[in-house]
Amino acid sequence: MTPGPTPGRGVPFGLLMGVGAYTIWGLFPIYFKVVGEVAALTVLAHRIVWSMVFLALVLTLKRNWRRVRTTLRDRPLMGRLALSSLMIALNWGIFIVAVERARVLDASFGYFISPLVSVALGVVVLGERLRRREWIAVGLAGIGIAYRVAASGTVPWIGITLALSFAFYGLMRKTTTVDAVEGLFIEAALLAPLATIYLALVADPFGPAAGTLPAAWLQVLLVVSGPVTALPLILFVAAARRIPLAMLGLLQFITPSGQFLLAAFAYQEPVAGATLASFICIWCGLALYAFDLAVRQRKQHDRGR
Known part of the structure; x- marks a missing residue:
């Protein structure tokens, strides 16, 4: 389990690491656009395999293999990691599809509502209780989704x-x-056998030989998917150990904001009135959620004096 934040001198460094992590995640569409001529499932398979390889190198440098071996012997824990590996593979795959199909705006929409979906899951699955502001925030997100469905006639799947x-x-x-x-290494390792078999069977495991990019460059870019995946996670872990959870929670909105700006301005994806209205509802909910986080953090700080 990641240790709690360490107050004091580490906060500025932790803030820098957190901003770096969420900024890299926000710029992910650029990378996946570049490798967009490769089939989404092939890109996903490469991302799994090379993430495992790169994280294995990181674990070797950190000398953390003992903790990995301890985890591997824990059957219930491995069961949960197997399930979480399926969820992260689904998330990675859908995101790659979104970028390749010029649906970065929809990806941004998903990551904007994700914190509020997590809050709702906490109520349904864990029996957590919400404060009034949190209920309103979740409600605004629901209104935003419902309005977009009603106005466009399609579900933003x-x-x-x-x-x-x-x-x-x-x-x-x-x-x-x-x-x-x-955890991410074990998840990638659980998925790697299927990913490796897929790459062994697919006709063009490194993409088309006559694409817009030279084949050698495309191969390098696919291998780089490992560091691209792991680097922001490592920065995130460094941030989580140094800054308050509420601050980290506020920083997470950098990612969908970056994706939204890329979609609207760099990739010229249309922002229709219904889409913008649904985003405004969600932004209002997130603003209320962020305010509630800040209030809770201040109260905890005051009690700790």
Whole structure:
């Protein structure tokens, strides 16, 4: 389990690491656009395999293999990690599809509502109680989703699937006692056999030979998917150990904001009136949620004096 935040001198460094992690996640569409000529399932398979390889190197440098071996002997824990690996694979795959189909705006929508979906899951699954502001925030998100469905006549399945898969992933990982890096390595290792078999059977495991990018560059970019996946996670872990949870919770909105800006301005995805109205409802809910986090953090700080 990741240790609690360490107050004092580490906070500025932790804040920098947190901003770095969420900014990299927010810029992910750029990377997946570049490798967009490769089939989504092939990109996903590479991401799984090379994430496992890179994280194995990180674990070797950190000398953390003993904790991995301890986790591997814990059957109930491995069962939960097996389930969480399916959720993160689904999340990764849908995100790659969203970018390749020019649906980055829908991906942004999903990651904006994800924190509020997590709050709702806490009520339904864990029996947590919400304060009034949290109920209003979740309600505003629900209104935003319902309005978009009613106005467009279509369900934003990409956004909803991303939000649900990530929220369930967070819920499953909340019940584990394994660090983020070790946990992601085990999840990738559980998925790697299927990913490797797929790459061995697919006709073009490194993408088309006559694509817009030279084949060698494309191969390098696919291998780089491992560090691209692991680096923000490592920065996130560094941040989580140094800054308050409420501050980390506020930083998470950097990711969907970056994706929204890329979709609207870099990729020129249309932002229709109904889409914008639904985003405004969700933004209002998130603003209320962020305010509630800040109030709780201040009260905890005052009590700790």
